[in-house]
Amino acid sequence: MPSTDHSPAPGEPVLVLLTAGPGGAPTPRLADPAAPHLTVTDQGATRGDGLFETALAVADASGVFAMRKPGAHLGRLAASAAALLLPVPEAPVWEEAIAAGLAAYADANEVAEGDRLAVRLTVTRGPEVGPGEPPRPSAWVLLSPAARPDPAERRAGVRVLLLDRGLDSTVAERAPWLLTGAKTLSYAVNMAALRHARAHGADDVVFTSADGYLLEGPTSTLLISRRGADSARRLVTPLRQKGILAGTSQSVIFAAAQAEGWALGYGPLVPADLEGADGLWLVSSVRGVLPIRAVDGREVPVDQELTELLQGWLDADVDPGDHLTGDPVRDEH
Amino acid sequence: MPSTDHSPAPGEPVLVLLTAGPGGAPTPRLADPAAPHLTVTDQGATRGDGLFETALAVADASGVFAMRKPGAHLGRLAASAAALLLPVPEAPVWEEAIAAGLAAYADANEVAEGDRLAVRLTVTRGPEVGPGEPPRPSAWVLLSPAARPDPAERRAGVRVLLLDRGLDSTVAERAPWLLTGAKTLSYAVNMAALRHARAHGADDVVFTSADGYLLEGPTSTLLISRRGADSARRLVTPLRQKGILAGTSQSVIFAAAQAEGWALGYGPLVPADLEGADGLWLVSSVRGVLPIRAVDGREVPVDQELTELLQGWLDADVDPGDHLTGDPVRDEH
Structure with a gap:
């Protein structure tokens, strides 16, 4: 179970922050997507310095969401991170955060088969740090209701x-x-x-x-x-x-x-x-x-x-x- | 005088947010640069969609800061905004925000002649808005102490x-x-x-x-x-x-x-x-x-x-x- 400082409201996006814990490993935390979470010195916002993936999650007949092709998305995320020399959370951390976000959305909403969520994974280089200090990337998963395909x-x-x-x-x-x-x-x-x-x-x-x-x-x-x-x-x-x-x-x-x-x-x-x-x-x-x-x-x-x-x-x-x-x-x- | 929810501490950067007021015109507001002010859906952070300028302010013998070549920086900012089709604050609003930031820094610090501040003006396209809604760009001025040139x-x-x-x-x-x-x-x-x-x-x-x-x-x-x-x-x-x-x-x-x-x-x-x-x-x-x-x-x-x-x-x-x-x-x- 992720820690939480927010209970998602029906129909609203769900935000899962990957906040570095005391031991350094990021842990998922539910947070309010309408509240500010990034400083104005975050290098995502000041230089577009970071990476992202956008995936699709679809609900099955039991109302359970699954994100499609997680291996492909997490594999490409790792390749982008290597190109950017950007430290990013490991795949199991993302998987835990995505699962927590999907479950939180399902808890807050009446889910029908075929309901869809856009699942965006983002990592920025975080705020500027002094020379020799370890980087503090910002990482999060945002899950937003997506329209069904329009025939x-x-x-x-x-x-x-x-x-x-x-x-x-x-x-x-x-x-x-x-x-x-x-x-x-x-x-x-x-x-x-x-x-x-x-x-x-x-x-x-x-x-x-x-x-x-x-x-x-x-x-x-x-x-x-x-x-x-x-x-x-x-x-x-x-x-x-x-x-x-x-x-x-x-x-x-x-x-x-x-x-x-x-x-x-x-x-x-x-x-x-x-x-x-x-x-x-x-x-x-x-x-x-x-x-x-x-x-x-x-x-x-x-x-x-x-x-x-x-x-x-x-x-x-x-x-x-x-x-x-x-x-x-x-x-x- | 700008409104404020923060008193700058000595040696710290000064942040002036340009927050849209009730009438729509942005007004400068001092804020804590270490606190989060941007949502994770801000298009600056999700797409590098926005513009910036970095200028230099230098203190005179009376300890009063002046930003150098404001006309050139604000002129280029307007040109960047036109290329991006991005609504940005007018020059007088920037000038007021810069003056407020420089004064706040001088109030909080012992200023010597030749002290320097990096003055960064940033505008992002802001959070995503629905079709037909007016854009809500994020705009701010961040003033950070800068080292004197190293001979x-x-x-x-x-x-x-x-x-x-x-x-x-x-x-x-x-x-x-x-x-x-x-x-x-x-x-x-x-x-x-x-x-x-x-x-x-x-x-x-x-x-x-x-x-x-x-x-x-x-x-x-x-x-x-x-x-x-x-x-x-x-x-x-x-x-x-x-x-x-x-x-x-x-x-x-x-x-x-x-x-x-x-x-x-x-x-x-x-x-x-x-x-x-x-x-x-x-x-x-x-x-x-x-x-x-x-x-x-x-x-x-x-x-x-x-x-x-x-x-x-x-x-x-x-x-x-x-x-x-x-x-x-x-x-x-």
Whole structure:
């Protein structure tokens, strides 16, 4: 049982702080998400210096929540921490905090099967410390009620703009300080790109590299379905080495597609590869599988059946675990 | 007089929150900098979504602090806010908050001439709000005692690495969503670059563009002194349009140099331009004028007399005001 200084109210988010205990090991503590918990010197707030993960938890028929693909999320969190040289809680501590948060939400609410929570894990570098002092990272889990998928939105799809991310596709390998593979808190550019898209008649963004490769969405991974010369189904995603995040949802969907006999492909991909596809999607943990219906104002085919198939694979929730690092196949199609 | 819920203690930082009042206009309020003031949903902490400025205040012989070049800092803050589409307090509100903070610090401390405070202005996008609700940005001024310049450090100089910033020099013009000219809170890459330098035997960094131009330091502007064919002194800095921040200290120093009859030059500059210089410096508001003594492990000349001259110009503190936007001269040397 976590210690608590707060009882969650129905319908409200649940916050679990991971506060360093006297022995140094962080312990989960329920706290009021509407109250302030961060100082103005926290390096998360002053420099975007930290990392995060956003996962989905879904309630079963008994009203018990389970977070999807915890291994993939905690594995990627550890990889981001390594890139940032940021000390973070160990996986069992996160698991305990997540379980405590899910239980606290369920205690405070009437839960129906299929209810959903967005589960955000965050670590910042914490307040500045003096030279030689140990770092005091801030870490927490925030669980927020999330809407059920909107079938109308899933049918309608999203309009995307292709926007230059400014980085060329080789930079990740030669410039690790650019943190391209880490899910850091420095998301101002991602947010500005989304605002730019919305101000220009679109809903979302697919970033491209400076040398013209397709990358990812600001908060999602790009998937493409096409048929090969042998007319076999093929599911394709941009090459991870090009400086994009390892997609946890993409990984789940790929494993299921492979089990169903689909061929898998990993970029490099260029905008011309969007032509002639059976379907394009942005996938992410909470929003799920969203079909793209227009790219830079040009309509593209939306295949509702394929969308439902991919969403079903994601919902089947086979945790890909921590095999997320590296692409199994490099596809120079 | 600002309202207060805190009396600053001697030697401690002073925090002035700009809290929205009932009428909507933010009013300064003294608060405890060691207490939490930000929620875990503040978009500064969750996405590095916000902006900042760091200025220097120095005490005069009467023990009265004045912040240097307020016009330049508030002008750049407004430019960052425009790039981020972020509503921020108006200049008079900042001026009132800064004055309140400086007075509170002076009240709580024995102040000697030349005492220094780092004055950090920060605005985040605040907590998430629902669709249609007005944004609730978090804004504050933090005033922290800063060490006097260390003459030994100024003589010794800093070793820098040239590190690729990953962006090419034309991207600022074609991709405004990359926010290259805004001083955002998304500084994870700047911090990672500094850690990389320190792990590789250097003290600081000069970023280069993907296409090979010199840019700036992670928290400073690059200055170069050289002699022209006519042996006239020439002070040169990278071209601002290449996607770097407008340097407030560079602007002050350039204005003074011009008044002294120096020629001024604005890039584009490449690493070869570092050869044959009389001196190289990183300049910033709080650390001042720091000579570079090695670039990628190769020693470069340090001219202590020139360093003192430039520092003197910076200390003379002629506020360049808001003429910071755009370079007056483009120099294709």
